[in-house]
Amino acid sequence: MEENDPSRLAAAVFAGERRALARAITLIESSRPDHRDRADALLEMLLPETGRSIRLGVSGSPGVGKSTFIESFGRHVIEAGHRVAVLAVDPSSKRSGGSILGDKTRMEALARDGAAFIRPSPAGSTLGGVARRTREAMLACEAAGFDVVLVETVGVGQSETAVADMVDMFLLLLLPAGGDELQGIKRGIVELADLVLVNKADGELEAQARRTAADYEAAMHLLRPSVPGWTARVQTCSALTGEGIAEAWKAVGAFRRALGGGLEKRRTRQAKAWMWNEIAEGALAAVRRDDALRELAGKLEREVEAGRAAPAAAARRLLARFLAGS
Amino acid sequence: MEENDPSRLAAAVFAGERRALARAITLIESSRPDHRDRADALLEMLLPETGRSIRLGVSGSPGVGKSTFIESFGRHVIEAGHRVAVLAVDPSSKRSGGSILGDKTRMEALARDGAAFIRPSPAGSTLGGVARRTREAMLACEAAGFDVVLVETVGVGQSETAVADMVDMFLLLLLPAGGDELQGIKRGIVELADLVLVNKADGELEAQARRTAADYEAAMHLLRPSVPGWTARVQTCSALTGEGIAEAWKAVGAFRRALGGGLEKRRTRQAKAWMWNEIAEGALAAVRRDDALRELAGKLEREVEAGRAAPAAAARRLLARFLAGS
Numbered sequence: 001m002e003e004n005d006p007s008r009l010a011a012a013v014f015a016g017e018r019r020a021l022a023r024a025i026t027l028i029e030s031s032r033p034d035h036r037d038r039a040d041a042l043l044e045m046l047l048p049e050t051g052r053s054i055r056l057g058v059s060g061s062p063g064v065g066k067s068t069f070i071e072s073f074g075r076h077v078i079e080a081g082h083r084v085a086v087l088a089v090d091p092s093s094k095r096s097g098g099s100i101l102g103d104k105t106r107m108e109a110l111a112r113d114g115a116a117f118i119r120p121s122p123a124g125s126t127l128g129g130v131a132r133r134t135r136e137a138m139l140a141c142e143a144a145g146f147d148v149v150l151v152e153t154v155g156v157g158q159s160e161t162a163v164a165d166m167v168d169m170f171l172l173l174l175l176p177a178g179g180d181e182l183q184g185i186k187r188g189i190v191e192l193a194d195l196v197l198v199n200k201a202d203g204e205l206e207a208q209a210r211r212t213a214a215d216y217e218a219a220m221h222l223l224r225p226s227v228p229g230w231t232a233r234v235q236t237c238s239a240l241t242g243e244g245i246a247e248a249w250k251a252v253g254a255f256r257r258a259l260g261g262g263l264e265k266r267r268t269r270q271a272k273a274w275m276w277n278e279i280a281e282g283a284l285a286a287v288r289r290d291d292a293l294r295e296l297a298g299k300l301e302r303e304v305e306a307g308r309a310a311p312a313a314a315a316r317r318l319l320a321r322f323l324a325g326s
Numbered sequence: 327m328e329e330n331d332p333s334r335l336a337a338a339v340f341a342g343e344r345r346a347l348a349r350a351i352t353l354i355e356s357s358r359p360d361h362r363d364r365a366d367a368l369l370e371m372l373l374p375e376t377g378r379s380i381r382l383g384v385s386g387s388p389g390v391g392k393s394t395f396i397e398s399f400g401r402h403v404i405e406a407g408h409r410v411a412v413l414a415v416d417p418s419s420k421r422s423g424g425s426i427l428g429d430k431t432r433m434e435a436l437a438r439d440g441a442a443f444i445r446p447s448p449a450g451s452t453l454g455g456v457a458r459r460t461r462e463a464m465l466a467c468e469a470a471g472f473d474v475v476l477v478e479t480v481g482v483g484q485s486e487t488a489v490a491d492m493v494d495m496f497l498l499l500l501l502p503a504g505g506d507e508l509q510g511i512k513r514g515i516v517e518l519a520d521l522v523l524v525n526k527a528d529g530e531l532e533a534q535a536r537r538t539a540a541d542y543e544a545a546m547h548l549l550r551p552s553v554p555g556w557t558a559r560v561q562t563c564s565a566l567t568g569e570g571i572a573e574a575w576k577a578v579g580a581f582r583r584a585l586g587g588g589l590e591k592r593r594t595r596q597a598k599a600w601m602w603n604e605i606a607e608g609a610l611a612a613v614r615r616d617d618a619l620r621e622l623a624g625k626l627e628r629e630v631e632a633g634r635a636a637p638a639a640a641a642r643r644l645l646a647r648f649l650a651g652s
Contacts, residue, residue, distance in 0.1 A: 040639040047636055132638050139636065188517045190549055219545035223516055271630050271637045276610065278641030279648075283609035284602065286649055304597050310373055310465065311597045312458050313366040315604030322605075323612055 006038055010045040013144045021117065021144045025137045029122040043136060046143035051267070053085075053142045054252065057163040059153045059189065060173030065199045067106035068239040069173055070150055074107070076245050077148050078115045085141035086110070088152040089159050090121035091130050117146060128281040131162040135274065138166065160189050165270055168263060169194045169255050171248075174216065176200055176209035190216075191223050193232050195251050201236035201244065209236045230258040287322055296321060332364050336371040339470045347443065347470045351463045355448040369462060372469035377593070379411075379468045380578065383489040385479045385515065386499030391525045393432035394565040395499055396476055400433070402571045403474050404441045411467035412436070414478040415485050416447035417456050443472060454607040457488040461600065464492065486515050491596055494589060495520045495581050497574075500542065502526055502535035516542075517549050519558050521577050527562035527570065535562045556584040613648055622647060 004027055012020030024046075028039045060066050074084045086107070110116045119137060124130035138149050151167055153159040164170045172193035190196070196216050201209030217234040225231050233251050237244025256263065287293045297318055303309035330353055338346030350372075354365045386392050400410045412433070436442045445463060450456035464475050477493055479485040490496045498519035516522070522542050527535030543560040559577050563570030582589065613619045623644055629635035 036642075040636070040642065043636040043639060047633065051633065136636065136638060187549060188514060191514045191517050215544065215548060218541065219548050222541060222545050223513060225513070268631050271633075272627060275627065275630050275637040275641050278638050279613065279644055280606040280610055282641060282645040283648070284606055286645075287605065301598060301601065304601050305594050307373065307377065307597075310366070310369045310462065311601040312462060312604050313369060315601050315608060316362075316366070318605055319608040319612075322609070 004035070004038055006041040006045060009042055010143075013046060013140060014049060016145050018117065018144075021140060022119075024140045025119060028136045028140065029133045039136070043139060046140060050139040050142040053138075053147045053149045054256065055138065055149050055151070055167040055169070056252065057151050057153065057160075057167040057170040058173065059155060059160050059163065059170070059192075060199075061155060061175075064173045064175050065239050066152060066154075066173055069197070069199055069237070070152060071107040071110045072239040072242055072245050073248060074110045074116055074150065075113065076242075076249055078113060080249065082148045083115045083146045084110075084117070084148045084150065085138070085144075085146035086116065086118040086150045086152065087134050087137055087141070088119070088121035089127075089130055089134050089163050090152075090154055091124065091127045091157060091159060117141060117144075126281070127157055127159060127162055128277065131159075131166065132274075132278065135166045155186055155189065160186065160192055164192045165273065168259070168266065169252060171195045171197060174198045174212060176205040176212050190219070193220075194227070194230065194255055195248065196220065196232060196234040197244070197248055198234070198236045199239055202238035202241050206236075206238075227255070227259055227262060230255060283322075287318065290322075290325075292325070293318065293322055330361075330364055332367040332371060335368055336469075339372060339466060340375060342471050344443065344470075347466060348445075350466045351445060354462045354466065355459045365462070369465060372466060376465040376468040379464075379473045379475045380582065381464065381475050381477070381493040381495070382578065383477050383479065383486075383493040383496040384499065385481060385486050385489065385496070385518075386525075387481060387501075390499045390501050391565050392478060392480075392499055395523070395525055395563070396478065397433040397436045398565040398568055398571050399574060400436045400442055400476065401439065402568075402575055404439060406575065408474045409441045409472045410436075410443070410474045410476065411464070411470075411472035412442065412444045412476045412478065413460050413463055413467070414445070414447035415453075415456055415460050415489050416480055417450065417453045417483060417485060443467060443470075447478075452607070453483055453485060453488055454603065457485075457492065458600075458604065461492045481512050481515065486512065486518055490518045491599065494585070494592065495578060497521045497523060500524045500538060502531040502538050516545070519546075520553070520556065520581055521574065522546065522558060522560040523570070523574055524560070524562045525565055528564035528567050532562075532564075553581070553585055553588065556581060609648075613644065616648075616651075618651070619644065619648055 004023065009020055009024050013024050024042060027035050027042065030036070058066060058070060070086055074086065077084050107118060111118050122130055122133040124133060134151060138151065141149055151163050153163045170192050172189060174196060176198055198209045198213045213234045213236050220232040220234055235244055235247055235251060237248055239245070287297060300309060300314040300318055304311050304314050330349065335346055335350050339350050350368060353361055353368065356362065356365070384392060384396060396412055400412065403410050433444060437444050448456055448459040450459060460477060464477065467475055477489050479489045496518050498515060500522060502524055524535045524539045539560045539562050546558040546560055561570055561573055561577060563574055565571070613623060626635060626640040626644055630637050630640050
């Protein structure tokens with residue numbers, strides 16, 4: 001399609017045309033090989049104009065109020081003069097139905113704002129595939145002039161790690177909860193967070209929110225900082241009343257200052273790791289695509305599960321066939 | 327060599343001959359292709375007699391007293407009637423010098439005990455390679471009748487995750503420390519732990535050890551348990567006086583009871599994941615082994631680092647060459 005001609009699309013994206021950005025991302029998300037080639041060509045053209053945004057991951061259990069937070073936070077950041085893109089990583093997203101995340105109906109006021117761009121999670125059969133599409137969509141948004149990108153994740157499988165690997169800073173939303181109440185947070189997520197926000201700190205829950213924040217603050221002090229000079233902050237907020245939202249944005253600024261030149265190093269490291277991840281994923285996909293290999297892999301898996309074959313030996317058998325044949 | 331004939335070696339390992347176990351592990355650690363084939367044959371014979379041990383990971387920063395703990399804990403477990411193997415994952419281990427971990431001179435009394443078997447970390451150019459060798463050594467130890475296997479790690483790179491992926495339970499040793507003192511623990515490790523032991527809880531440091539334990543106990547309550555019904559325990563101990571060592575072993579028993587049938591499921595999951603990890607690692611190794619591909623990979627890496635190439639597109643180029651050529 002002419003409208004998918006990479007140079008024209010790139011020019012339109014640079015010009016800030018929203019429809020062009022949406023088409024670019026649709027192209028990026030497509031699995032068709034011809035679309036894949038065009039998307040690669042497009043991204044090559046967009047690349048020099050990427051990187052100029054603040055990349056934030058936003059996670060939290062269902063019910064914590066992520067959409068309300070993103071709407072409130074997004075509008076505050078727009079009022080501060082920025083243009084905000086909202087993306088999502090949700091491997092459970094179905095092609096036809098779209099995802100709950102990035103659902104515009106849950107962020108109506110933000111969706112209507114010309115300075116915001118909201119996109120549901122791409123569909124994909126693997127987390128790696130979804131994450132790759134979201135990362136490339138992020139690059140497209142940056143090229144279109146969005147200088148704050150939020151990537152939302154709901155905590156299915158290993159989505160948080162995938163999102164943490166593509167952003168500068170990871171925000172975790174929590175509910176005000178009594179000491180013994182589980183937050184339903186997956187193990188390992190708390191330690192990923194650079195900023196913890198106890199949401200719904202309003203009305204009857206305000207005191208409890210502060211107690212929860214104090215508990216997590218004590219806990220975060222025990223964890224080694226991922227950035228020298230930055231201990232993960234814990235704050236309260238109410239996406240409903242707007243309380244604490246400005247402070248959350250200030251914390252983002254403080255983190256970036258603490259990170260300093262480390263930001264570029266982090267992004268370079270992430271980009272390199274992404275490349276090798278894609279190579280490994282691509283190799284595995286090639287194994288799964290080949291009928292004979294897929295059959296052998298299934299058989300070996302069953303033998304490994306039954307304790308009849310040592311995992312590394314099974315892997316070597318499959319690899320030998322893979323490297324010899326394809 | 328005749329002594330490396332798989333069936334004879336397997337028989338000797340089953341008979342509990344220590345030298346045979348050591349030779350078996352040396353064979354497993356070898357990178358020579360002919361040794362590799364024998365090792366695979368050996369492991370296939372040993373496999374039916376593996377799995378009958380309690381697999382524990384032990385981690386903590388340098389200086390926390392891991393060797394003293396392992397010695398004290400190991401001797402207690404032996405007194406309780408078990409046979410203990412101590413292995414290690416240390417990717418910085420050099421082939422000639424051996425590793426600091428699993429250094430018998432640091433666990434002399436244990437090393438002298440006939441019911442114990444201590445082996446330094448294998449050398450290896452990648453963490454994956456070291457971890458694979460250690461996992462296979464663990465299987466050999468189990469076949470030889472060792473029913474408690476400790477896998478030590480010192481926290482270089484991602485060793486902890488690799489060890490957590492091969493054991494049933496992960497023990498983290500800490501120092502008694504003031505609230506603001508960093509433990510030097512890598513981010514993400516605390517949430518891996520099923521049991522946290524604040525060591526050196528003796529003499530002047532005893533009160534501080536209890537305070538540290540209380541701090542971490544509060545923190546662990548905020549983290550989602552990886553096993554239903556089990557919140558990571560935090561206890562103090564003194565490997566020097568022996569205080570708390572019996573309690574640590576009791577905690578291991580309590581964890582296994584909480585895990586119940588989940589243990590088999592966990593191990594099956596680990597074995598399957600290990601197989602796919604090895605396949606991915608093997609594919610990457612094949613890329614790096616090929617001169618032309620290695621050169622292209624280096625060039626693409628540099629372009630990705632410089633922001634001149636999109637990571638996924640770079641990966642696709644390399645993959646296309648890899649899948650076409652080899």
